[in-house]
Amino acid sequence: MSQPPAPAEHPVDGPSPRRSVEEHRRAVAALLASAPASPAETVPLSAALGRVTAVAIASPVDLPLFRNSQMDGYAVRAADVAAARAGAVVELPVVGVIAAAAGEVAPLPPGTAARIMTGAPVPAGADAIVPVEDTAAGADPTTVVVRRARGVGEYVRERGDDLRAGTELLAAGIRLSSRHIAALAAAGIGQVAVRPRARVAVITTGAELVAPGTAPGPGQVHDANGPALAAAVTEAGAIVSVQSRVSDDPEALREVLDAAAAVSDVILTCGGISKGDFEVVRAVLEPLGAWVGSVAMQPGGPQATAVHRGVPVVCAPGNPVSAQLSFELFVAPPLREAAGLPAAAxxxxxxxxxxxxxxxxxxxxxxxxxxxxxxxxxxxxxxxxxxxxxxxxxxxxxxxxxxxxxxxxxxxxxxx
Amino acid sequence: MSQPPAPAEHPVDGPSPRRSVEEHRRAVAALLASAPASPAETVPLSAALGRVTAVAIASPVDLPLFRNSQMDGYAVRAADVAAARAGAVVELPVVGVIAAAAGEVAPLPPGTAARIMTGAPVPAGADAIVPVEDTAAGADPTTVVVRRARGVGEYVRERGDDLRAGTELLAAGIRLSSRHIAALAAAGIGQVAVRPRARVAVITTGAELVAPGTAPGPGQVHDANGPALAAAVTEAGAIVSVQSRVSDDPEALREVLDAAAAVSDVILTCGGISKGDFEVVRAVLEPLGAWVGSVAMQPGGPQATAVHRGVPVVCAPGNPVSAQLSFELFVAPPLREAAGLPAAAxxxxxxxxxxxxxxxxxxxxxxxxxxxxxxxxxxxxxxxxxxxxxxxxxxxxxxxxxxxxxxxxxxxxxxx
CATH class of the missing domain: 2.40.340.10 (MoeA, C-terminal, domain IV)
Incomplete structure (x- = not known):
């Protein structure tokens, strides 16, 4: 226990400014929206999962790339097998095998069939695929018996019937999941322009804090807020740019804030904004024009916002539950929106x-x-x-x- | 186009075994459940977000660690301020300031108050906190006027009132989110035993495939399934151990399967299980006892399962939409359950x-x-x-x- 405080430090200094939850929510959202937008980032497809498209993406190619077979079977002219519809035996010479593989495919001569695999190019001249289930081996090993007629276009996937080259494959603002990655890959797109992830600094303050894993001495507690807010930032789709724990020393906090501002889009602080004698965040930021006040909520009343070296600073109270709920109420919604994540249900x-x-x-x-x-x-x-x-x-x-x-x-x- | 196939290769070989979607779902779940469980992994708290607790975790300490103040204010004996309830002016000498900081705290002499900060240890002898809002500066700078009485225990957080040392902080099987990280950190737990992530190999097959970002030649298409399934594995809470693309060469596939089996808990293959002439997965796995059949679904009919060198193998068809839906129906549910993720809604x-x-x-x-x-x-x-x-x-x-x-x-x- 130290000496009694001098009168100037007596903390009873009138009511602090008060906001409703909704007012503070709007204020924090506006503050975060005021930060300059970072340029889009280009990432390879393998790193694109969960990122958000920065711009609309057009397919550079037709999808499918070429006319191909929907089935394992035989490529034919529909007219050559039409008789099977009336019960006639249709037997055609098999002139080749078309695999789903690299290589040019020769046109199909009239009156013949080509064995064809799913996804393989349909030869010029062919206009229908007879699935293998509708065929039988011919009398001659080089022929096939067609037991069921197929009309023009049946089991043929036309070039571009999924998407035409130059048309929109994905809109801007889409959070990429596996099905989007599939479409990008199918179109041959190997890298994608995505919104940058917000870089968020997490600064916890308090002379009583020690790191988890360190034994606390008398009066000390483990810093729950640093790890919790870092995790919450990640959950909100942002990345932790800096994670620092500082004591109640204004000079130390100033240095950490300066370093954080250089590499962050948003700075979160935790603790030091209430009515105690050692409110380090308040001491540093209030002279610089911070709003320090009280929000009509419990827990989590004391709240503050500031701008430090052009970077928005959102200050949560230091009680662990207050800090977590303040983050979820005020900071998570704009971060989630920026990251293309749905709002908490x-x-x-x-x-x-x-x-x-x-x-x-x-x-x-x-x-x-x-x-x-x-x-x-x-x-x-x-x-x-x-x-x-x-x-x-x-x-x-x-x-x-x-x-x-x-x-x-x-x-x-x-x-x- | 190559030469006509020899008769022995004619693919019409009778109906394949057929399962309902539900039967195949159960078969894949049982196959994946049959894999030997890997031992738990210990990760630092900073890497624990999204992981699943392997065992129940007891708190090694009381939470809170010590009796502390809920408010910025004055630690008092409730009896010393009781007169304020009846409107009397109660003025007490302030004997010190107790910060939330490291250090021993001296007992509070009767008839005195100590200025105290939120979270700071309540001195022995004190049994109530008067919030600063209920006080005023005394006539003497070393005294405080208490305007409102507080009863025994008010604004005092008792040691262990959140959780007692040795009792369960988190159950086994909890997927760790920021609030769990907060609780672990508060208890000073710096590392945590978590379930290993399933290691899943993704092997796409097909002579027609080229990597996204590579220009396809005639008959070639971009491999959409490799990137899509790798992303889907990640979405399902597992990690991609191997991602390979092989042509329709059985020897090459065998080598990739061997390599994958050495480092994977599950192997996924894509393509090569249908009724074509170049069904490489079928050719390699069927002789080893694979189930290769058809599931009554569209798209996605051809399906297979196998065990290769003790590792479950789940084989999806190669059409991109079939592959994605097969994964979501059959593979994602057991992977998500193992990862502590909720089932798809x-x-x-x-x-x-x-x-x-x-x-x-x-x-x-x-x-x-x-x-x-x-x-x-x-x-x-x-x-x-x-x-x-x-x-x-x-x-x-x-x-x-x-x-x-x-x-x-x-x-x-x-x-x-």
Whole structure:
């Protein structure tokens, strides 16, 4: 315990500016949107999964590339096998085998058939494929008996019937999954222009913090927020540019912020924005024009935003549950949108039991989904209940004007 | 075009064994389940996101680690401030400042207060925290005026009230997300035993294939399946151990299979299992006891399974859409389950228009969700329509016994 503080440091300094959750959500979204857009990045197809197309992509080729067979069977002229429709025996000389392989294919002479494999080029002159199931061996080993007639175009895949060269294969803004990779590969596109991933710095502050895996001394705790926010940034489709833990030393924080700003699109800080005596984030950023205030939510009231060297800074409170929920509410939605990820699902469920909520603030209660469309709050509202948060799979969002809900009442919940 | 085939190669060789989709699904799941389980892997917390806990994890410490303050304010004895409840002015000498920081904390003498920060250790003797908002500066700079009484335990977080040392922090089989990382970090756990990721080899076959980015010659096409299946394996939570493309040469395939078996838990092959003359996968695996047959589905009929050097082999047909849908139906579910990922969502929607379906087979139609819970088929049923597949966001699954559906009929669809 140190000496009593000097009077100038007494922290009772009037009410801080207050915002609703919705106001702060909009403010953070606008702040993040104000960052200059980075140029598109070109990645090989093997690294494109989960990335988002920067521009619309036209196919450079027709798909299919050439007229080819849909079946293993025989390429014929439909007219040459039409008699099989009336029950006649149609036997044709087999003039060759066309494999799905490199090589030019000779035209099919009238009155003949060519054995053909799925995907192989249909020879000029042929206009139908008789599937192998509709044929039999001929009397002569070099002939085939066609037991069923096929009309013009049957089992023939025409060049370009999937997509014409020059037309749009993929729109801009598509998050690439395996089926998009398939289409790009089929069109021979080996690399693709994608939106850059947002680079997000994660800076946790607090003289009490030690790294997980290190034994804490008296008064020390493990830094849960650094690893948790780094993971949350990754979940939101962004990449962690810097992960730093700093004590309550303004000079050290300033240096970390400077280094982070040089390589990041967004800086997240955690802790140091409340009403204590050692609010290092506040001390560094407030003189530079940061908004430091309170959002009508529990947990997670103290919040701040700033711009440092041109980079948006979003400051979450240091309690681990507050930090996680602040990230999910304010930072994850714009990051997910930029990454082409869907917003976290919201759903309506009915409460298994009554609950009370602090009036005037949006209360965020950890909960678990239960059968029958119900939801059960887990543990209390404390912002330190990090193990209880890990057991939750939903967050119940109780609006500010509600202070009490009964069992069976419908609530809105996010899916974690 | 080569010479006509010798009679012994004539491919009409009787009906192949036939399975329903459900039978093949069970067969593939059983085959994959038969592979020996790999031992758990230990990863640092920074690499644990998305991994699945191999065993239940107990917290080695109490959470919180020590009794600490929930607020910025003053640590007091509740009895010393009780008079404020009746409107009396309670002014206490401030004996020190307790930061959230390393260091031992001296006991609080009776009749005094200690300024305390959120998360800082509550001194012995103190049993309540008065939030700073409920205080004012005293007449003397070394005193504080308490304006509101607080009862025993208020704003005090007791040691272990989130979780006791030795009790379960996370169950086995949990897919780690940021909130689990937070809990592990808070408990000081720096590394975690996770299930190994399934190592899956992707082998595409076909003499016609060239790599995306390479210009195809006559008869050649780009290999869409290799990149697509590698991406699909990744989406299913597994890792690609080998990605190879081989021609229709049995010896080359045998070498690739041997190499893949040495480093893989599962081998996927693509192409070469149908009724053509150059069915390389069939040629290599059928003599070794592979099941090669037909599944009552369209697209994707030809399917095979085998075991090569003790490693399960699942063989998909080579048409790109068939390959993708075969993977999603048969291989993705067990891989996703092993990776702790949820199964692909299934939903019910109503058709925008009538459609016809081949009787006797499960038809898999590419489609897009439309407003109002409706669904619109896109393009035709052709298994080569890889660009149309990329435009789809749902697959309509039409049961084998149904050959016609009307606009407004309800169908079952998977979400891609």
């Amino acid at each position: 919201r759903e309506r469920r009915t409460l298994t039991r009554e609950l009370r909520s602090l009036p005037g603030v949006v209360q965020l209660l950890r909960a678990r989904a239960v059968d029958g469309g119900r939801i059960e709050p887990v543990a209390g509202p404390g912002s330190h209940l990090v193990a209880a948060m890990a057991r939750a799979d939903r967050i119940i969002e109780v609006p500010a004007e509600i202070d009490r809900l009964d069992a069976g009442d419908e609530v809105r919940a996010w899916v974690l | 299934r939903e019910r929607r109503t058709l925008t228009r009538e459609l016809r379906s081949l009787p006797g087979v499960v038809q898999l139609l590419r489609a897009r969700a439309v407003d109002g819970g409706r669904i619109e088929p896109v393009a035709g049923p052709g298994s080569h329509l890889v660009a149309a597949m990329a435009r789809a966001d749902r697959i309509i699954e039409v049961p084998a016994e149904i050959d016609r559906l009307d606009a407004g009929d309800e169908v079952r669809a998977w979400v891609l």
